[in-house]
Amino acid sequence: MSMKSLDVIxxxxxxxxxxxxxxxxLVQGIEAGRxxxxxxxxxxxxxxxxxxxxxxxxxxxxxxxxxxxxxxSSEALPVIEALEAEHREGDARIATLRVALANYREQxxxxxxxxxxxxxxxxxxxxxxxxxxxxxxxxxxxxxLTAEDWAEIDAAFLANxxxxxxxxxxxxxxxxxxxxxxxxxxxxxx
Amino acid sequence: MSNMLLEAKEVHTYYGASxxxxxxxxxxxxxxxxxxxGRNGMGKSTLIKSMLGIVRPRHGRVxxxxxxxxxxxxxxxxxxxxxYVPEGRGIFKSLTVRENLLMSARAGIDGRREWTFDRVMxxxxxxxxxxxxxxxxxxGGEQQMLTIGRALMTNPDLLILDEATEGLAPLIAMEIWRIxxxxxxxxxxxxxxxxxxxxxxxxxxxxMILVKGQVVFDGTSExxxxxxxxxxxxxxx
Numbered sequence: 001m002s003m004k005s006l007d008v009i010x011x012x013x014x015x016x017x018x019x020x021x022x023x024x025x026l027v028q029g030i031e032a033g034r035x036x037x038x039x040x041x042x043x044x045x046x047x048x049x050x051x052x053x054x055x056x057x058x059x060x061x062x063x064x065x066x067x068x069x070x071x072x073s074s075e076a077l078p079v080i081e082a083l084e085a086e087h088r089e090g091d092a093r094i095a096t097l098r099v100a101l102a103n104y105r106e107q108x109x110x111x112x113x114x115x116x117x118x119x120x121x122x123x124x125x126x127x128x129x130x131x132x133x134x135x136x137x138x139x140x141x142x143x144x145l146t147a148e149d150w151a152e153i154d155a156a157f158l159a160n161x162x163x164x165x166x167x168x169x170x171x172x173x174x175x176x177x178x179x180x181x182x183x184x185x186x187x188x189x190x
Numbered sequence: 191m192s193n194m195l196l197e198a199k200e201v202h203t204y205y206g207a208s209x210x211x212x213x214x215x216x217x218x219x220x221x222x223x224x225x226x227x228g229r230n231g232m233g234k235s236t237l238i239k240s241m242l243g244i245v246r247p248r249h250g251r252v253x254x255x256x257x258x259x260x261x262x263x264x265x266x267x268x269x270x271x272x273x274y275v276p277e278g279r280g281i282f283k284s285l286t287v288r289e290n291l292l293m294s295a296r297a298g299i300d301g302r303r304e305w306t307f308d309r310v311m312x313x314x315x316x317x318x319x320x321x322x323x324x325x326x327x328x329x330g331g332e333q334q335m336l337t338i339g340r341a342l343m344t345n346p347d348l349l350i351l352d353e354a355t356e357g358l359a360p361l362i363a364m365e366i367w368r369i370x371x372x373x374x375x376x377x378x379x380x381x382x383x384x385x386x387x388x389x390x391x392x393x394x395x396x397x398m399i400l401v402k403g404q405v406v407f408d409g410t411s412e413x414x415x416x417x418x419x420x421x422x423x424x425x426x427x
Binding site for chain 1: 315316319329331332359360361362363364365368388389391392411412415416
């Protein structure tokens with residue numbers, strides 16, 4: 001059993017965590033007066049979160065890992081149901097973040113706190129979500145899934161084993177663009 | 191083995207009276223990727239330096255493609271298609287990005303020139319934007335890209351990365367990992383030392399763990415995934 005899919009999921013979590021950490025650092029820099037807001041950069045970061053974790057990562061988890069584990073472990077059921085509910089809420093949570101950014105772009109400093117708080121909420125939710133997956137689902141999956149289950153799950157995940165690439169390299173390009181324009185200490189720009 | 195690139199056999203290395211490596215065996219074949227893991231001070235960098243002639247082992251042998259390189263000078267080992275991206279990067283700060291890259295350009299050991307200046311630019315577009323900047327003007331992430339680019343300009347068969355993402359912001363570290371993953375796909379053998387065991391085991395097929403100058407695990411990355419207690423026991427994560 002290679003369980004390579006767990007590596008892919010962890011990779012994707014690391015990519016998301018890096019993006020969230022970068023956004024949080026930028027907001028802290030703005031709050032401390034060290035950085036000026038770059039609305040387009042924030043928009044690109046939200047776009048990345050929407051396109052990769054929300055649209056690619058979560059459906060794969062639902063369709064393969066969670067679907068198999070449902071059949072093998074009753075203990076996992078309540079955790080899976082909670083996680084799937086969070087996946088379903090993904091679009092709405094991203095929309096909240098987009099609205100907060102739009103307000104910030106339009107109103108400037110007056111709407112900073114709203115954006116900061118929306119981001120804080122989003123980051124906390126995502127951290128909790130990823131920790132639940134790695135802390136509860138992974139051990140249950142390792143304990144209960146069969147070699148055949150893993151072969152099927154791994155095949156599905158390895159069909160696109162690089163979370164930064166995208167089918168035509170579009171996510172890699174977006175990720176690189178963000179890294180290049182984000183100011184220090186988050187990225188290479190500035 | 192005919193495809194063996196680099197080997198250490200029963201290597202003992204000391205810093206003064208301190209016995210750092212205690213009879214380590216190491217080997218890497220063409221195209222292989224090895225995650226070299228261990229807590230700080232366990233001998234990872236010393237093992238690499240011992241094999242590259244930067245530090246002299248007191249006992250044991252180092253073989254490159256089966257030939258004895260135990261007493262070889264570092265440049266002689268490098269000329270065998272082994273490129274080193276050192277901890278701390280080691281770029282030439284007084285040279286421009288272009289100069290740093292061109293000074294290391296050479297054909298691979300079999301004469302191939304797959305990694306050209308243009309290909310390195312395509313791999314690291316950021317360096318293209320900084321092409322005439324001095325090394326001292328680069329950020330840590332840019333310096334790391336330059337060091338990896340410089341290593342690729344030697345058209346190596348083996349790339350050794352020692353703490354390639356040390357001190358870098360998470361986003362930049364992820365970009366470096368993305369690029370290293372792409373480099374791995376080209377078939378260059380790679381040894382990666384990094385604290386991020388998750389990232390390195392996802393890139394490399396093989397993993398080694400050092401504890402107090404000894405190899406306590408040498409197996410597949412798959413075994414590491416299946417037995418997380420190895421990481422907890424030996425890396426304290």
